[in-house]
Amino acid sequence: MQIREYLLTLSLLGTICFSLATYLEPWFQHWAGNRAQSANVLTVALGDSRRLFAKHFYVKADAYFHSGYYPTIFDNRPASGQMHMAAAGAGQKQHEEGTDFLGQPKDWLDAFSRHFFPSKHRHLGEGAVPEHHHEGADGHHDDDDKGGSGEEREVLPWLRLSANLDPERPETYIIASYWLRSQLGKVNEAEQFLREGLRSNPGNYEILLELGRIYYENRKDFDRARNVWELALRNRRESAKPEAEILPYAQLVGNLAKLEDEQHNYAKALEYLDLLYQVSPHKDSIQKWIDEVKAKKLQGP
Amino acid sequence: MNSAPSLTPSAPLPPETKTGTPTPAGRASTLIAAQFETQAAVRQGSAWTNIQAIAGVVIKELYRRKDFYVLFILTALITLALGSARFFGEDGSVRYLKEICLLLIWIAGLVIAITTTARQIPAERENRTIFPLLAKPVTRQHLVLGKFFGCWLACGLALLVFYFFFGVISAVREHDWSPGAYFQILTLHWFLLGIIVAMTLLGSIVFAAPSSNSTITLLVAVGILLLGRHLNTLALQLAAPAQQIVYAIYFTIPHLELFDVRDLVIHNLGTIPWLIWCGALGYAAAYSAIFLGAACLLFRRKALN
Amino acid sequence: MEAILKIENLRVEYRSREIGQGVKQAVKGLNLAVYPGEVFGFLGPNGAGKTTTMNVLLGFVNATAGAAYLFGVDVRKPIARQRIGYLPELTYYYKFLSAEEILRFYGKIFRIPAAQLDERIDSILKLVELEHARQRPIRTYSKGMQQRVGLAQALINNPDLLVLDEPTSGLDPIGRMKVRQIIQRLKSEGKTVFFSSHELGEVETICDRVAILNQGELKAEGRVDDLVRHYQCANLEQVFLKIIDYEQAA
Numbered sequence: 001m002q003i004r005e006y007l008l009t010l011s012l013l014g015t016i017c018f019s020l021a022t023y024l025e026p027w028f029q030h031w032a033g034n035r036a037q038s039a040n041v042l043t044v045a046l047g048d049s050r051r052l053f054a055k056h057f058y059v060k061a062d063a064y065f066h067s068g069y070y071p072t073i074f075d076n077r078p079a080s081g082q083m084h085m086a087a088a089g090a091g092q093k094q095h096e097e098g099t100d101f102l103g104q105p106k107d108w109l110d111a112f113s114r115h116f117f118p119s120k121h122r123h124l125g126e127g128a129v130p131e132h133h134h135e136g137a138d139g140h141h142d143d144d145d146k147g148g149s150g151e152e153r154e155v156l157p158w159l160r161l162s163a164n165l166d167p168e169r170p171e172t173y174i175i176a177s178y179w180l181r182s183q184l185g186k187v188n189e190a191e192q193f194l195r196e197g198l199r200s201n202p203g204n205y206e207i208l209l210e211l212g213r214i215y216y217e218n219r220k221d222f223d224r225a226r227n228v229w230e231l232a233l234r235n236r237r238e239s240a241k242p243e244a245e246i247l248p249y250a251q252l253v254g255n256l257a258k259l260e261d262e263q264h265n266y267a268k269a270l271e272y273l274d275l276l277y278q279v280s281p282h283k284d285s286i287q288k289w290i291d292e293v294k295a296k297k298l299q300g301p
Numbered sequence: 302m303n304s305a306p307s308l309t310p311s312a313p314l315p316p317e318t319k320t321g322t323p324t325p326a327g328r329a330s331t332l333i334a335a336q337f338e339t340q341a342a343v344r345q346g347s348a349w350t351n352i353q354a355i356a357g358v359v360i361k362e363l364y365r366r367k368d369f370y371v372l373f374i375l376t377a378l379i380t381l382a383l384g385s386a387r388f389f390g391e392d393g394s395v396r397y398l399k400e401i402c403l404l405l406i407w408i409a410g411l412v413i414a415i416t417t418t419a420r421q422i423p424a425e426r427e428n429r430t431i432f433p434l435l436a437k438p439v440t441r442q443h444l445v446l447g448k449f450f451g452c453w454l455a456c457g458l459a460l461l462v463f464y465f466f467f468g469v470i471s472a473v474r475e476h477d478w479s480p481g482a483y484f485q486i487l488t489l490h491w492f493l494l495g496i497i498v499a500m501t502l503l504g505s506i507v508f509a510a511p512s513s514n515s516t517i518t519l520l521v522a523v524g525i526l527l528l529g530r531h532l533n534t535l536a537l538q539l540a541a542p543a544q545q546i547v548y549a550i551y552f553t554i555p556h557l558e559l560f561d562v563r564d565l566v567i568h569n570l571g572t573i574p575w576l577i578w579c580g581a582l583g584y585a586a587a588y589s590a591i592f593l594g595a596a597c598l599l600f601r602r603k604a605l606n
Numbered sequence: 607m608e609a610i611l612k613i614e615n616l617r618v619e620y621r622s623r624e625i626g627q628g629v630k631q632a633v634k635g636l637n638l639a640v641y642p643g644e645v646f647g648f649l650g651p652n653g654a655g656k657t658t659t660m661n662v663l664l665g666f667v668n669a670t671a672g673a674a675y676l677f678g679v680d681v682r683k684p685i686a687r688q689r690i691g692y693l694p695e696l697t698y699y700y701k702f703l704s705a706e707e708i709l710r711f712y713g714k715i716f717r718i719p720a721a722q723l724d725e726r727i728d729s730i731l732k733l734v735e736l737e738h739a740r741q742r743p744i745r746t747y748s749k750g751m752q753q754r755v756g757l758a759q760a761l762i763n764n765p766d767l768l769v770l771d772e773p774t775s776g777l778d779p780i781g782r783m784k785v786r787q788i789i790q791r792l793k794s795e796g797k798t799v800f801f802s803s804h805e806l807g808e809v810e811t812i813c814d815r816v817a818i819l820n821q822g823e824l825k826a827e828g829r830v831d832d833l834v835r836h837y838q839c840a841n842l843e844q845v846f847l848k849i850i851d852y853e854q855a856a
Binding site for chain 3: 347350351353354357358361362365366428429430432433435436437438439440602604605
């Protein structure tokens with residue numbers, strides 16, 4: 001009798017399980033969170049947590065850029081928390097504020113421990129500890145400050161890994177592309193990577209901005225650069241994102257203004273300079289530029 | 302009946318029998334007197350000999366088990382696999398490889414140190430090998446110290462192999478190497494493992510099961526490595542009495558993160574001043590001595606079964 | 607004649623693990639002396655306190671009261687164990703070591719010089735018939751072989767006193783005979799042997815004197831034939847049973 005009862009109970013449980021599975025399977029196939037639909041091994045394995053890892057590796061690339069001198073979650077740092085690899089983010093003042101997160105040693109143990117981890121601010125490719133950073137109006141580093149030693153390649157593995165884990169982070173593609181083309185001379189790889197980023201982030205204006213720079217600075221293909229930047233501008237206007245992303249917009253219109261200025265399209269240049277004047281904090285230098293373009297326009301061809 | 306001979310080193314030996322061969326009684330008295338004569342000399346020499354002998358057995362055990370080889374092969378395979386990767390057609394990146402290799406070495410070092418040490422004394426008690434050992438002129442303190450030195454030296458030998466591999470890999474990729482920095486990272490790592498071995502030994506006397514001891518020691522070690530440096534920052538944000546408690550913990554715990562100089566090696570930031578390096582080693586020796594002292598004290602009264 | 611092993615008013619108490627049982631006395635006021643050159647049998651039923659007494663002699667356990675001496679030296683000092691050899695009842699040794707490595711390890715603890723140690727290892731392994739397996743790890747040994755390794759490590763320092771706890775336990779008749787032969791040989795060399803055993807037939811054959819313990823107290827001590835005569839029994843086994851039964855009846 002007992003064995004029969006066990007078998008009947010097991011059969012009942014098995015029937016319930018199979019019924020549930022049959023009922024749930026169609027729902028699961030249509031469920032948005034169904035990772036099995038993805039062809040990406042990492043997506044299937046990690047799910048949405050891969051974004052956490054992607055962020056971690058992106059931060060690691062930034063830490064590598066600073067040769068290990070990097071704040072932890074316990075250290076004071078500016079509220080912006082922007083990564084400033086390739087100076088794609090903060091301006092000079094913010095960068096300096098963000099660098100002194102360690103402060104004075106709090107006790108003898110703290111003072112002693114600073115010998116055992118990187119405690120001086122330095123960038124990849126720089127020899128000594130820099131006193132100041134020189135940045136142009138658009139936030140880029142001057143050419144004089146570029147190390148040119150190729151050490152910037154050290155950030156690439158982490159950026160590649162971050163992009164694999166979370167293809168929907170545009171900044172990963174932008175930063176990697178900047179270092180590839182400007183310091184390592186790998187323009188083709190930079191363009192390829194940006195196009196990969198565009199496939200995952202269709203029409204992203206920041207990626208288009210960087211792509212335009214490749215055509216402008218490296219390939220000297222000004223028409224193509226103009227087309228890409230104009231597309232970026234259109235996408236930026238159509239984008240539903242908040243207006244907080246001022247700096248890339250400023251860089252975009254600034255680059256367009258510079259391009260049109262060099263191509264003697266002064267009317268267009270003035271249009272873009274007007275847009276730049278509205279958002280840039282350096283109104284004096286922009287106004288001076290506007291005056292110069294107006295003067296050139298008056299002079300004629 | 303002869304009275305018992307005086308048990309002082311200067312006492313005369315009892316007379317032998319007429320045949321000239323010592324009687325059992327005479328032999329015993331000879332032994333007793335000889336015992337005292339040699340007691341002082343034996344005591345001085347035998348402690349270190351016992352510790353050495355026990356340490357030798359521990360090292361033999363480690364290298365006859367598979368743990369070390371498996372960990373080394375895993376480390377080597379992962380490092381070599383990652384080293385063959387190219388990112389954006391660029392094969393000159395080396396820091397990521399150094400970081401991953403050092404991370405694996407650190408994980409392997411922690412695993413070897415904690416798992417090897419956690420089972421030493423419990424295994425001796427469980428397998429009853431402690432009885433024939435303590436039946437010899439070996440004290441419990443010799444046993445604890447012998448196990449410590451055995452585990453620590455075994456870890457040192459393992460680290461030597463791991464860091465040699467690391468040095469070869471980074472030298473091949475970077476076409477440069479820094480012997481001073483590598484020597485410092487190796488010695489600091491070794492002394493860190495000394496603290497962890499001592500801590501684990503103490504834990505093996507306190508906790509009954511090696512598994513719980515391993516888990517707790519690993520959690521404590523990783524916790525200190527991750528948070529130790531920041532406890533004072535954390536304390537500043539707290540109100541009394543939590544602040545005092547956190548400060549007390551901050552100043553009491555062994556700051557294992559001092560010995561983690563991987564970032565200096567990864568980013569080629571040069572060597573630590575040698576005086577500071579000596580200070581760190583002394584710090585490690587002090588904490589190891591504290592843990593070992595506590596282990597010896599606790600083990601003195603511990604039942605053996 | 608000075609006793610080579612001396613126990614004076616030994617008392618060993620421990621806290622019972624059973625709730626409400628309080629303190630248990632494992633050994634109550636034991637007085638014992640073993641003289642050089644004799645083979646001394648330490649007998650008693652299970653739980654009589656034999657192992658506890660041996661543990662005190664070997665320094666595994668501290669006495670609650672009283673004292674014990676080996677060669678006139680307090681047993682709490684490690685030097686007291688310099689001239690003894692101990693064979694535990696359950697023989698476990700480091701499984702990853704070979705017989706030769708174990709003997710070399712213990713020989714190093716006794717600070718036997720290397721050349722002398724090599725000779726001793728060879729002769730002891732020959733004595734216990736383990737020459738053929740000297741390089742094999744102990745985990746490949748049979749129970750009998752492991753027992754012989756135990757005997758070998760007990761003899762490595764050429765001890766003047768051998769403490770054997772159930773030396774023939776778990777051995778087949780051939781193994782027991784070999785152990786008996788070794789004990790007799792040691793006796794002929796002037797060694798003192800102190801051992802506990804449940805094999806009363808063997809004890810009767812090889813022991814000069816015996817002590818019978820029951821419930822932590824010494825019940826009888828003396829030469830075997832004296833005890834047999836005193837208790838008017840045919841053999842030692844009957845003496846043993848008479849003492850124990852007598853106690854249980856009382």
